[in-house]
Amino acid sequence: MCAYHLAGRISAVVFAIVCLAGLPVAAEDDPFAPRSTGGPQAIKPPPEGGVVASPMLTGQADSAQEGEGDAAEEAEEVPYCEVVVVSPDGDPVDGADVFLTRRTIAPVLEDNVPVPNHGMLVRQTEQGGKFVLPLVENHGYVFAVHPSGCAEQPMQDVFDAQRLELQPYGRVEGVVYVGDEPGAGLDVVLSYDVIPPRGTGRVHLMYRTVTDAEGRFSFESAPPGMGRVAIEYASPWGQRQLSHARPVDIVSGETAEVVLGGTGRPVIGRIEAPDDPQSQRPWAIEHASILPLVRVTVADAKRDLAKYRNRQSYHVAAGPDGAFRAEDVEAGAYRLVARIRESIDGSPVKGRVMGKLEHVFTVPGMPEGRSDDPLDLGALTFEAVRIVEKAWR
Numbered sequence: 001m002c003a004y005h006l007a008g009r010i011s012a013v014v015f016a017i018v019c020l021a022g023l024p025v026a027a028e029d030d031p032f033a034p035r036s037t038g039g040p041q042a043i044k045p046p047p048e049g050g051v052v053a054s055p056m057l058t059g060q061a062d063s064a065q066e067g068e069g070d071a072a073e074e075a076e077e078v079p080y081c082e083v084v085v086v087s088p089d090g091d092p093v094d095g096a097d098v099f100l101t102r103r104t105i106a107p108v109l110e111d112n113v114p115v116p117n118h119g120m121l122v123r124q125t126e127q128g129g130k131f132v133l134p135l136v137e138n139h140g141y142v143f144a145v146h147p148s149g150c151a152e153q154p155m156q157d158v159f160d161a162q163r164l165e166l167q168p169y170g171r172v173e174g175v176v177y178v179g180d181e182p183g184a185g186l187d188v189v190l191s192y193d194v195i196p197p198r199g200t201g202r203v204h205l206m207y208r209t210v211t212d213a214e215g216r217f218s219f220e221s222a223p224p225g226m227g228r229v230a231i232e233y234a235s236p237w238g239q240r241q242l243s244h245a246r247p248v249d250i251v252s253g254e255t256a257e258v259v260l261g262g263t264g265r266p267v268i269g270r271i272e273a274p275d276d277p278q279s280q281r282p283w284a285i286e287h288a289s290i291l292p293l294v295r296v297t298v299a300d301a302k303r304d305l306a307k308y309r310n311r312q313s314y315h316v317a318a319g320p321d322g323a324f325r326a327e328d329v330e331a332g333a334y335r336l337v338a339r340i341r342e343s344i345d346g347s348p349v350k351g352r353v354m355g356k357l358e359h360v361f362t363v364p365g366m367p368e369g370r371s372d373d374p375l376d377l378g379a380l381t382f383e384a385v386r387i388v389e390k391a392w393r
Contacts, residue, residue, distance in 0.1 A: 078134045078135065078136055078137075079134070079135050079159075080132055080133055080134035080135065081132075081133060081159060081162055082130050082131070082132060082133075082162065083130065083131055083132075083133045083142075083158055083159075083161075083162050083163065083164055084128065084129045084130055084162065084163050084164070085098065085125045085129045085130075085131065085144055085146070085151075085163075085164045085166065086129060086163065086164070086165050086166065087146070087148040087149060087166050088148060088149050088165070088166055088167060088168050089148075090165075091129075092125075092128050092129030092130075093125060093129045093146050093148060093166065094125055094126065094127055094128070094129055095124060095125060095146070096124065096125040096129070096144050096145065096146035096166070097112065097122060097123075097124055097144065097145050097146070098122070098123040098124065098125065098131050098142060098143070098144045098164075099114060099120055099121075099122055099123075099142070099143045099144070099145075099203060100120065100121050100122075100123065100133070100136075100140075100142055100155065101120050101140035101141050101142075101143070101155075101201040101202075101203060102120075102136070102138045102139065102140050102201050103138040103139060103140040103200060103201040104138050104140075104201065105120065105140070105201055106194075106201060106202055106203075106204055107120035107201075107203055107204070108203075108204045108205075108206065109143075109203055109204070109205050109206065110206045110207075110208070111206070111207055111208060112145050120203075125144075133155070133158060133159055135155065135156070135159045136155075138201075139155040139156060139159075139201075140154075140155055140200060140201020140202070141153065141154055141155060141200070141201055141202055141203060142154075142155050142158045142164060143203045144164055144166065145223075146166060147221070148166055148168075149166030149167050149168050149169060149252075150166055150167060150169065150223045151164050151165060151166045151167055152202075152203065152223075154200075167223075167224060167252050168252040168253045169220075169221040169222055169223060169224070169252065170222045170223070170224050170250040170251050170252055170253065170254055170255070170256060171218065171219065171220055171221075171222060171254070171255040171256070172190060172218065172219040172222045172227060172229065172248055172250060172255070172256050172257075172258065173216070173217070173218040173219075173255060173256075173257055173258075174188075174216070174217055174218075174229060174257055174258035174259055174260065175211075175214070175215045175216050175217070175259055175260075176188065176211050176215045176217065176231060176244075176259075176260045176261055177215060177259070177260070177261040177262030177328070178261055178262075178327050178328065179261075179262070179266070179327060179328065179372065180262065180370075180372070182211075182213070182214050182215030182216075183211055183215045183231070183260070183261060184211055184212065184213045184214070184215055185210060185211060185213075186210065186211045186215070186231055186232075187208060187209075187210055187231065187232040187233075187234070188208070188209050188210070188211060188217045188229060188230070188231060188232065188260070189206060189207070189208055189229070189230050189231075189232045189242060190205075190206070190207040190208075190209075190219050190222060190227055190228070190229050191204070191205065191206045191207075191227070191228050191230070191242075192204065192205050192223075192225050192226060192227055192228065193225075193226040193227075193228055193247070193301070193308070193309055195226075195298060195301045195302075195305075195308075205223060207219055207222070208232070222250045222256075223250065224250050224251055224252045225250055226247065226249060226250075226309065227247070227248040227249070227250045227256070228245050228246070228247055228248070228309070229245065229246055229248055229258045229260065230242040230243060230244060230245035230246070230260070231243045231244050231260055231261070231315070233315040233317075235287070236347070237286075237347050237348070237349045238349075239286075239287060241287075241289060241313075241315050242313070242315075243289075243313060243314050243315035244260045244261050244312075244314065244315075244328060245260075245311075245312065245313070246258045246259070246260055247309040247310060261327065261328045262328060262370065263328055263330055263369050263370050264328045264329045264330035264331065264363065264366070264369070264370055264371075265328070265329060265363065265366060265370065265371040265372070265373060265374065265375055266325060266326065266327055266328070266329070266372075266374040266375070267290065267314075267325070267326045267329045267336075267361075267363065267374065267375045267377065268323075268324065268325045268326075268374045268375070268376050268377065269323075269324055269336075269376060269377035269378055269379070269380055270321070270322045270323045270324070270378070270379050270380065271285060271288075271318070271322040271324060271338060271340070271357060271379075271380050271381075271382055272322055272379050272380065272381050272382070273340075273355070273381070273382065273384075274355075274381050274382065274383070274384050276384060278354075278384060281342060281354075282342065282343040282344075283340050283341065283342060283343050283348070283351075283354050283355070284320065284340070284341060284343040284346070284347065284348040284351070285318040285322065285324070285338055285339070285340055285348070286339045286340065286341045286348040286349070287338065287339045288316035288318050288324055288336065288337070288338035288339075288357075289313055289314065289315060289316055289336075289337060289338075290313065290314040290316055290326050290329060290334050290335070290336050290337075291313050291334065291335055291337060292311065292312060292313075292332065292333070292334060292335075293332075293333035293334055293335050293360060294333075296308060296311040312330070312332075314326045314327075314328075314329050315327075316336065316338070318338070320346070324338075325374075328370075329363050329375075330363065330369070331363050331364060331365045331366060331369075332362070332363055333360070333361075333362050334360070334361055334362070334363065335358055335359065335360050335361075336357065336358070336359040336361065336377070336380070337356075337357065337358050338356065338357040338382065339353065339355075339356055339357075340353070340354045340355040340356065340357070340382050341353055341354055342354050353385050354382075354384065354385060355382035355383055355384045355385050356382060356383055356385060357380060357381075357382040357383065359377065359380050361375075361377055363375055
């Protein structure tokens with residue numbers, strides 16, 4: 001790894017730690033911060049002309065580091081202003097977290113904590129609900145969260161209005177079934193279908209919770225929008241996969257209900273190695289899932305939004321002997337896809353790819369939409385992939 005990429009990764013981790021710890025980011029590390037000698041959280045009036053010079057804001061940070069003062073002198077001036085964040089009742093909100101994005105980056109927030117990303121910076125409103133907003137090059141969106149509500153608007157609109165109004169949260173509740181039994185202790189994820197034009201820098205939100213003994217769950221503070229609730233499964237080696245998703249429309253001040261699983265039928269089978277010497281070495285199924293036969297992409301949302309939002313995939317649990325099972329697969333045409341790796345100490349994480357599988361099948365219709373009788377796909381042989389031996393192994 002080159003020193004440039006290593007430094008970028010280290011800085012991303014340091015920034016994430018600072019954000020998670022709730023500490024202010026020093027001005028020299030925060031390109032959105034006005035350069036001032038007041039405290040790192042102090043809000044200072046804009047300098048004359050309402051602009052601030054910063055090479056990092058204008059995409060010249062790397063050259064400024066290499067050329068030491070030359071690029072810094074050429075940095076463009078960036079206008080900024082004070083913005084007031086107000087609650088749904090119109091009162092200024094202190095302590096709201098504000099996330100600023102760039103147009104070319106689509107950052108992710110998990111439980112309102114940013115995944116390390118150079119395309120997003122975090123601010124917090126001070127007394128009077130104020131924060132400093134620069135109109136940076138490639139500006140994207142402003143997203144704010146507070147116990148009283150949330151808001152997302154284009155940065156240009158917020159800059160012009162110098163005001164950001166929070167909207168009340170909605171609420172999502174539901175239940176998970178595995179077959180006809182409650183799905184207790186399962187991870188559930190709430191995400192959002194963000195369908196912007198390419199290059200708008202919209203924030204992607206994700207919230208997690210766990211079902212109770214009766215399979216029930218709730219998200220008490222859900223931002224309004226086109227939500228998507230799914231079960232999240234984790235493999236023994238840490239890979240995560242969403243399954244049995246359902247769309248949900250979240251409206252401010254209202255509760256939306258959703259049911260996951262409990263329809264369709266189980267799908268079972270066994271994955272086997274082909275009869276060749278290379279495939280006889282230890283192997284394991286790294287990943288397997290059931291996907292629609294016809295691929296659905298974000299491009300389909302422009303033609304058929306309902307089809308895009310109802311896209312479906314299913315988690316496939318696979319054992320060390322190749323046996324697999326997927327629960328509650330609804331009627332339709334599907335493809336089972338799997339990736340096989342060389343098994344090292346019982347895990348495929350460090351092994352090389354040995355094979356792949358794509359099997360097309362159909363789940364027939366069922367009375368009342370569900371059945372306890374599994375659909376058995378039988379023995380499926382994966383396609384071997386040539387393994388190149390490496391001298392350092």
